[in-house]
Amino acid sequence: MRHGRVRPAIAALPAYRPGRSIAQVQQDHGVTDSVKLASNENPFGPIPEVLEAINAAAADINRYADHRAQPVRDAVAAMLGVDSNAVTVGCGSVGLIQQLFLTFVDAGDEVVSPWRSFEVYPIETMMMGATFVTTALTAELELDLDAVVSAITDKTKLVLLANPNNPSGTARTVAQLDAALAAIPDDVVVLLDEAYREFVDPEFGDSVRELLPRYPNLAISRSMSKAFGLAGLRTGYLVADPELIVEVDKMLVPFAVNGLAQAAAVAAVQHRDKYQPMIDLVRSERSRVVGELQKMGWNVPRPQGNFVYLPLAERTDAVALDLERSGVITRPFSGEGLRVTIGLASENDRFLAALSHYTP
Numbered sequence: 001m002r003h004g005r006v007r008p009a010i011a012a013l014p015a016y017r018p019g020r021s022i023a024q025v026q027q028d029h030g031v032t033d034s035v036k037l038a039s040n041e042n043p044f045g046p047i048p049e050v051l052e053a054i055n056a057a058a059a060d061i062n063r064y065a066d067h068r069a070q071p072v073r074d075a076v077a078a079m080l081g082v083d084s085n086a087v088t089v090g091c092g093s094v095g096l097i098q099q100l101f102l103t104f105v106d107a108g109d110e111v112v113s114p115w116r117s118f119e120v121y122p123i124e125t126m127m128m129g130a131t132f133v134t135t136a137l138t139a140e141l142e143l144d145l146d147a148v149v150s151a152i153t154d155k156t157k158l159v160l161l162a163n164p165n166n167p168s169g170t171a172r173t174v175a176q177l178d179a180a181l182a183a184i185p186d187d188v189v190v191l192l193d194e195a196y197r198e199f200v201d202p203e204f205g206d207s208v209r210e211l212l213p214r215y216p217n218l219a220i221s222r223s224m225s226k227a228f229g230l231a232g233l234r235t236g237y238l239v240a241d242p243e244l245i246v247e248v249d250k251m252l253v254p255f256a257v258n259g260l261a262q263a264a265a266v267a268a269v270q271h272r273d274k275y276q277p278m279i280d281l282v283r284s285e286r287s288r289v290v291g292e293l294q295k296m297g298w299n300v301p302r303p304q305g306n307f308v309y310l311p312l313a314e315r316t317d318a319v320a321l322d323l324e325r326s327g328v329i330t331r332p333f334s335g336e337g338l339r340v341t342i343g344l345a346s347e348n349d350r351f352l353a354a355l356s357h358y359t360p
Protein backbone atom coordinates (compact mmCIF):
# COMPACT_ATOMS: atom_id res chain seq x y z
CA MET A 1 0.00 0.00 0.00
CA ARG A 2 1.31 3.44 -0.87
CA HIS A 3 0.86 5.89 1.92
CA GLY A 4 3.46 8.46 1.08
CA ARG A 5 6.98 8.78 2.42
CA VAL A 6 6.83 9.21 6.17
CA ARG A 7 9.59 11.41 7.60
CA PRO A 8 12.23 9.07 9.10
CA ALA A 9 11.99 10.98 12.39
CA ILE A 10 8.27 10.15 12.61
CA ALA A 11 8.59 6.55 11.41
CA ALA A 12 11.06 5.95 14.24
CA LEU A 13 8.68 7.31 16.88
CA PRO A 14 6.88 5.15 19.40
CA ALA A 15 3.14 5.94 19.50
CA TYR A 16 1.95 7.92 22.55
CA ARG A 17 0.41 5.50 25.00
CA PRO A 18 -2.48 6.95 26.98
CA GLY A 19 -3.65 5.28 30.19
CA ARG A 20 -5.95 2.24 29.78
CA SER A 21 -9.65 3.00 29.83
CA ILE A 22 -12.35 1.40 31.98
CA ALA A 23 -14.01 0.05 28.79
CA GLN A 24 -10.78 -1.67 27.67
CA VAL A 25 -10.34 -3.31 31.05
CA GLN A 26 -13.94 -4.48 31.09
CA GLN A 27 -13.42 -6.02 27.66
CA ASP A 28 -10.16 -7.75 28.65
CA HIS A 29 -11.01 -9.00 32.14
CA GLY A 30 -14.80 -8.73 32.42
CA VAL A 31 -14.48 -6.44 35.45
CA THR A 32 -17.51 -4.16 35.52
CA ASP A 33 -16.71 -1.81 38.41
CA SER A 34 -13.14 -0.74 37.61
CA VAL A 35 -11.65 2.47 38.96
CA LYS A 36 -9.26 4.42 36.75
CA LEU A 37 -6.20 5.64 38.57
CA ALA A 38 -4.05 5.73 35.44
CA SER A 39 -4.12 9.23 33.95
CA ASN A 40 -3.76 11.65 36.87
CA GLU A 41 -7.22 13.04 36.29
CA ASN A 42 -9.31 14.91 38.83
CA PRO A 43 -11.85 12.52 40.38
CA PHE A 44 -14.39 15.31 40.89
CA GLY A 45 -16.80 16.42 38.17
CA PRO A 46 -17.12 20.02 36.99
CA ILE A 47 -18.41 22.75 39.32
CA PRO A 48 -21.86 24.20 38.36
CA GLU A 49 -20.34 27.53 37.28
CA VAL A 50 -18.20 25.74 34.69
CA LEU A 51 -21.13 23.71 33.39
CA GLU A 52 -23.21 26.88 33.05
CA ALA A 53 -20.42 28.61 31.14
CA ILE A 54 -20.08 25.63 28.78
CA ASN A 55 -23.84 25.54 28.21
CA ALA A 56 -23.93 29.24 27.40
CA ALA A 57 -20.94 28.94 25.02
CA ALA A 58 -22.53 25.98 23.24
CA ALA A 59 -24.96 28.33 21.49
CA ASP A 60 -22.03 29.85 19.57
CA ILE A 61 -20.29 26.74 18.26
CA ASN A 62 -21.17 27.60 14.67
CA ARG A 63 -18.54 30.38 15.03
CA TYR A 64 -14.78 30.03 15.41
CA ALA A 65 -13.71 30.96 18.89
CA ASP A 66 -11.14 33.69 19.65
CA HIS A 67 -7.89 32.33 18.15
CA ARG A 68 -5.79 33.81 20.94
CA ALA A 69 -8.20 32.75 23.69
CA GLN A 70 -7.77 36.29 24.97
CA PRO A 71 -10.42 35.98 27.73
CA VAL A 72 -8.46 33.04 29.15
CA ARG A 73 -5.16 34.92 28.90
CA ASP A 74 -6.71 37.85 30.74
CA ALA A 75 -8.26 35.66 33.45
CA VAL A 76 -5.01 33.74 34.00
CA ALA A 77 -2.94 36.95 34.01
CA ALA A 78 -5.24 38.47 36.65
CA MET A 79 -5.02 35.29 38.74
CA LEU A 80 -1.21 35.27 38.61
CA GLY A 81 -0.72 39.03 38.89
CA VAL A 82 1.25 39.24 35.63
CA ASP A 83 0.76 41.16 32.42
CA SER A 84 -1.65 39.62 29.92
CA ASN A 85 1.05 39.60 27.23
CA ALA A 86 3.16 37.32 29.46
CA VAL A 87 0.57 34.54 29.08
CA THR A 88 -0.40 32.29 26.19
CA VAL A 89 -3.06 29.60 26.10
CA GLY A 90 -2.92 26.34 24.17
CA CYS A 91 -4.58 23.01 23.52
CA GLY A 92 -3.56 21.46 26.81
CA SER A 93 -0.14 22.19 28.25
CA VAL A 94 1.17 19.50 25.88
CA GLY A 95 0.00 21.69 23.01
CA LEU A 96 2.13 24.51 24.40
CA ILE A 97 5.10 22.21 24.96
CA GLN A 98 4.85 21.23 21.29
CA GLN A 99 4.73 24.92 20.32
CA LEU A 100 7.86 25.48 22.37
CA PHE A 101 9.66 22.69 20.50
CA LEU A 102 8.52 24.04 17.13
CA THR A 103 9.74 27.50 18.12
CA PHE A 104 13.16 26.64 19.52
CA VAL A 105 14.37 23.20 18.47
CA ASP A 106 15.97 22.37 15.10
CA ALA A 107 17.29 19.06 13.76
CA GLY A 108 20.66 18.34 15.37
CA ASP A 109 19.97 20.44 18.48
CA GLU A 110 20.04 18.93 21.96
CA VAL A 111 17.22 18.85 24.47
CA VAL A 112 18.21 18.09 28.07
CA SER A 113 15.80 16.34 30.42
CA PRO A 114 16.06 14.35 33.61
CA TRP A 115 14.74 10.85 32.98
CA ARG A 116 12.41 9.16 33.63
CA SER A 117 10.04 12.04 33.14
CA PHE A 118 6.97 12.94 31.08
CA GLU A 119 6.85 10.57 28.08
CA VAL A 120 5.86 13.34 25.67
CA TYR A 121 9.34 14.95 25.94
CA PRO A 122 11.36 12.36 23.96
CA ILE A 123 8.59 12.08 21.37
CA GLU A 124 8.62 15.85 20.74
CA THR A 125 12.42 15.82 20.59
CA MET A 126 12.54 13.01 18.05
CA MET A 127 9.81 14.71 16.04
CA MET A 128 12.14 17.66 15.53
CA GLY A 129 15.08 15.41 14.62
CA ALA A 130 16.89 16.63 17.73
CA THR A 131 18.83 14.62 20.33
CA PHE A 132 17.30 13.79 23.71
CA VAL A 133 20.03 14.10 26.34
CA THR A 134 19.01 12.57 29.65
CA THR A 135 20.33 12.84 33.18
CA ALA A 136 19.58 10.26 35.88
CA LEU A 137 17.26 11.07 38.78
CA THR A 138 18.74 11.03 42.29
CA ALA A 139 18.39 7.96 44.54
CA GLU A 140 15.23 9.60 45.96
CA LEU A 141 13.86 9.88 42.39
CA GLU A 142 14.21 13.67 42.43
CA LEU A 143 15.47 15.84 39.57
CA ASP A 144 19.26 16.04 39.77
CA LEU A 145 19.64 19.71 38.91
CA ASP A 146 23.44 19.70 39.05
CA ALA A 147 23.50 16.88 36.51
CA VAL A 148 21.11 18.83 34.29
CA VAL A 149 23.34 21.90 34.37
CA SER A 150 26.40 19.76 33.59
CA ALA A 151 24.66 18.15 30.59
CA ILE A 152 24.18 21.50 28.81
CA THR A 153 26.41 22.03 25.77
CA ASP A 154 26.63 24.59 22.95
CA LYS A 155 24.02 22.52 21.12
CA THR A 156 21.42 22.66 23.91
CA LYS A 157 18.34 24.67 22.98
CA LEU A 158 15.83 23.50 25.56
CA VAL A 159 15.89 22.12 29.10
CA LEU A 160 12.79 20.33 30.37
CA LEU A 161 12.02 20.24 34.08
CA ALA A 162 8.76 18.62 35.14
CA ASN A 163 8.15 19.86 38.66
CA PRO A 164 6.58 17.83 40.23
CA ASN A 165 8.13 15.18 38.06
CA ASN A 166 5.94 12.64 36.33
CA PRO A 167 5.95 9.74 37.18
CA SER A 168 8.18 9.91 40.29
CA GLY A 169 6.03 12.69 41.80
CA THR A 170 8.88 14.46 43.59
CA ALA A 171 9.37 18.24 43.43
CA ARG A 172 12.23 20.68 43.77
CA THR A 173 11.85 23.94 45.69
CA VAL A 174 11.89 27.28 43.92
CA ALA A 175 15.19 28.07 45.69
CA GLN A 176 16.75 24.92 44.22
CA LEU A 177 15.42 25.77 40.77
CA ASP A 178 16.75 29.31 41.16
CA ALA A 179 20.27 28.00 41.76
CA ALA A 180 20.05 25.84 38.62
CA LEU A 181 18.64 28.64 36.47
CA ALA A 182 21.45 30.93 37.56
CA ALA A 183 23.92 28.38 36.13
CA ILE A 184 22.12 27.88 32.79
CA PRO A 185 23.14 30.14 29.88
CA ASP A 186 20.40 32.62 29.00
CA ASP A 187 20.26 31.49 25.36
CA VAL A 188 18.91 28.12 26.50
CA VAL A 189 15.17 28.04 27.13
CA VAL A 190 14.11 26.27 30.32
CA LEU A 191 10.62 24.82 30.42
CA LEU A 192 9.32 24.42 33.94
CA ASP A 193 6.39 22.06 33.46
CA GLU A 194 4.08 22.66 36.41
CA ALA A 195 1.06 20.59 35.34
CA TYR A 196 0.60 19.50 38.98
CA ARG A 197 1.46 22.81 40.59
CA GLU A 198 -1.77 23.21 42.60
CA PHE A 199 -1.06 20.02 44.58
CA VAL A 200 2.42 21.10 45.70
CA ASP A 201 2.97 22.01 49.37
CA PRO A 202 3.12 25.82 49.67
CA GLU A 203 6.59 25.84 51.23
CA PHE A 204 8.07 24.81 47.86
CA GLY A 205 7.62 28.43 46.71
CA ASP A 206 6.01 30.39 43.89
CA SER A 207 7.91 30.10 40.60
CA VAL A 208 5.93 32.77 38.75
CA ARG A 209 6.51 35.40 41.39
CA GLU A 210 10.04 34.46 42.41
CA LEU A 211 11.69 33.26 39.18
CA LEU A 212 9.92 34.64 36.15
CA PRO A 213 10.88 38.32 36.59
CA ARG A 214 14.58 37.34 36.75
CA TYR A 215 14.88 34.75 33.97
CA PRO A 216 13.68 35.80 30.48
CA ASN A 217 14.69 32.32 29.21
CA LEU A 218 12.23 30.63 31.60
CA ALA A 219 8.80 29.41 30.43
CA ILE A 220 6.36 27.98 32.96
CA SER A 221 3.57 25.72 31.68
CA ARG A 222 0.50 24.85 33.71
CA SER A 223 -2.57 22.78 33.03
CA MET A 224 -6.31 23.14 33.43
CA SER A 225 -6.59 19.34 33.19
CA LYS A 226 -5.52 18.35 36.67
CA ALA A 227 -6.57 20.50 39.66
CA PHE A 228 -9.22 22.31 37.58
CA GLY A 229 -10.63 19.04 36.23
CA LEU A 230 -10.89 20.10 32.57
CA ALA A 231 -8.86 17.25 31.03
CA GLY A 232 -11.56 16.50 28.48
CA LEU A 233 -11.59 20.05 27.15
CA ARG A 234 -7.83 20.49 26.63
CA THR A 235 -6.55 23.81 27.93
CA GLY A 236 -3.22 24.82 29.36
CA TYR A 237 -1.27 28.04 29.71
CA LEU A 238 2.32 29.18 29.47
CA VAL A 239 3.77 32.14 31.36
CA ALA A 240 6.99 33.73 30.15
CA ASP A 241 8.67 36.90 28.97
CA PRO A 242 6.33 38.65 26.46
CA GLU A 243 8.97 38.41 23.71
CA LEU A 244 9.13 34.63 24.11
CA ILE A 245 5.31 34.49 24.11
CA VAL A 246 5.16 36.37 20.78
CA GLU A 247 7.37 33.71 19.15
CA VAL A 248 5.57 30.73 20.70
CA ASP A 249 2.21 32.18 19.62
CA LYS A 250 3.26 31.89 15.98
CA MET A 251 3.09 28.09 16.34
CA LEU A 252 -0.46 27.97 17.73
CA VAL A 253 -2.68 25.80 15.52
CA PRO A 254 -5.48 28.12 14.34
CA PHE A 255 -8.34 28.12 16.85
CA ALA A 256 -6.72 25.28 18.81
CA VAL A 257 -8.52 26.21 22.02
CA ASN A 258 -12.20 25.69 21.29
CA GLY A 259 -14.97 27.97 22.56
CA LEU A 260 -16.32 25.55 25.16
CA ALA A 261 -12.82 25.07 26.57
CA GLN A 262 -12.28 28.83 26.72
CA ALA A 263 -15.59 29.44 28.50
CA ALA A 264 -14.88 26.62 30.95
CA ALA A 265 -11.33 27.79 31.65
CA VAL A 266 -12.41 31.39 32.33
CA ALA A 267 -15.17 30.21 34.69
CA ALA A 268 -12.78 27.81 36.45
CA VAL A 269 -10.16 30.51 36.98
CA GLN A 270 -12.75 33.04 38.17
CA HIS A 271 -14.21 30.53 40.65
CA ARG A 272 -10.90 28.98 41.64
CA ASP A 273 -11.74 29.19 45.36
CA LYS A 274 -14.33 26.44 44.71
CA TYR A 275 -11.51 24.04 43.75
CA GLN A 276 -9.54 24.48 46.95
CA PRO A 277 -11.62 21.99 48.99
CA MET A 278 -11.13 19.40 46.22
CA ILE A 279 -7.40 20.07 46.05
CA ASP A 280 -7.21 19.81 49.85
CA LEU A 281 -9.02 16.47 49.71
CA VAL A 282 -6.63 15.10 47.11
CA ARG A 283 -3.67 16.26 49.21
CA SER A 284 -5.03 14.74 52.40
CA GLU A 285 -5.83 11.48 50.56
CA ARG A 286 -2.29 11.57 49.20
CA SER A 287 -0.91 11.73 52.76
CA ARG A 288 -3.23 8.96 53.86
CA VAL A 289 -2.26 6.69 50.94
CA VAL A 290 1.46 7.32 51.53
CA GLY A 291 0.97 6.59 55.25
CA GLU A 292 -0.82 3.31 54.47
CA LEU A 293 1.83 2.31 51.93
CA GLN A 294 4.58 3.04 54.44
CA LYS A 295 2.78 0.96 57.07
CA MET A 296 2.79 -1.92 54.56
CA GLY A 297 6.55 -1.40 54.25
CA TRP A 298 6.69 0.35 50.87
CA ASN A 299 9.30 2.98 50.25
CA VAL A 300 7.54 5.75 48.32
CA PRO A 301 9.23 8.90 46.99
CA ARG A 302 7.67 12.04 48.55
CA PRO A 303 4.74 12.84 46.23
CA GLN A 304 3.83 16.41 45.35
CA GLY A 305 1.38 15.76 42.50
CA ASN A 306 -1.99 13.98 42.52
CA PHE A 307 -0.34 10.56 42.24
CA VAL A 308 2.06 8.21 43.99
CA TYR A 309 4.86 6.13 42.50
CA LEU A 310 5.98 2.65 43.49
CA PRO A 311 9.45 1.75 42.18
CA LEU A 312 8.62 -1.93 41.58
CA ALA A 313 11.38 -2.58 39.03
CA GLU A 314 10.92 -5.92 37.25
CA ARG A 315 7.66 -6.67 39.12
CA THR A 316 5.92 -3.61 37.64
CA ASP A 317 3.98 -5.21 34.78
CA ALA A 318 2.86 -8.22 36.81
CA VAL A 319 1.57 -6.06 39.67
CA ALA A 320 -0.19 -3.70 37.24
CA LEU A 321 -1.93 -6.61 35.52
CA ASP A 322 -2.97 -8.11 38.83
CA LEU A 323 -4.37 -4.78 40.04
CA GLU A 324 -6.22 -4.41 36.75
CA ARG A 325 -7.84 -7.83 37.22
CA SER A 326 -9.00 -6.56 40.62
CA GLY A 327 -10.53 -3.55 38.88
CA VAL A 328 -7.82 -0.99 39.66
CA ILE A 329 -6.30 0.56 36.54
CA THR A 330 -2.87 2.09 37.13
CA ARG A 331 -0.05 3.26 34.86
CA PRO A 332 2.92 0.88 34.67
CA PHE A 333 6.34 1.92 33.37
CA SER A 334 7.70 -1.46 32.44
CA GLY A 335 10.75 -2.52 34.44
CA GLU A 336 10.68 0.69 36.49
CA GLY A 337 7.59 1.41 38.51
CA LEU A 338 3.90 1.99 38.86
CA ARG A 339 2.17 5.37 38.91
CA VAL A 340 -1.13 5.47 40.76
CA THR A 341 -3.42 8.50 40.67
CA ILE A 342 -4.96 9.69 43.92
CA GLY A 343 -8.72 9.25 43.49
CA LEU A 344 -11.70 9.34 45.79
CA ALA A 345 -11.19 7.73 49.22
CA SER A 346 -13.14 4.64 48.13
CA GLU A 347 -11.02 4.29 44.98
CA ASN A 348 -7.79 4.65 46.94
CA ASP A 349 -9.05 1.99 49.35
CA ARG A 350 -9.61 -0.35 46.41
CA PHE A 351 -6.00 0.22 45.34
CA LEU A 352 -4.59 -0.29 48.84
CA ALA A 353 -6.62 -3.48 49.36
CA ALA A 354 -5.53 -4.90 45.98
CA LEU A 355 -1.88 -4.07 46.67
CA SER A 356 -1.95 -5.62 50.13
CA HIS A 357 -1.40 -9.08 48.55
CA TYR A 358 2.13 -8.00 47.69
CA THR A 359 5.12 -7.71 49.95
CA PRO A 360 7.42 -4.75 49.29
Ligand SMILES: Cc1ncc(COP(=O)(O)O)c(C=O)c1O
Nearest residue numbers: 092093094118166195223225236
Ligand atom coordinates in the same frame (compact mmCIF):
# COMPACT_ATOMS: atom_id res chain seq x y z
C1 LIG B 1 4.28 16.55 33.53
C2 LIG B 1 3.07 16.74 32.68
N1 LIG B 1 3.00 17.79 31.88
C3 LIG B 1 1.93 18.02 31.11
C4 LIG B 1 0.86 17.15 31.11
C5 LIG B 1 -0.26 17.37 30.16
O1 LIG B 1 -1.26 18.13 30.62
P1 LIG B 1 -2.35 18.76 29.65
O2 LIG B 1 -3.58 17.96 29.85
O3 LIG B 1 -2.47 20.17 30.12
O4 LIG B 1 -1.88 18.69 28.24
C6 LIG B 1 0.87 16.03 31.93
C7 LIG B 1 -0.26 15.09 31.90
O5 LIG B 1 -0.22 13.97 32.26
C8 LIG B 1 2.01 15.82 32.73
O6 LIG B 1 2.09 14.74 33.51
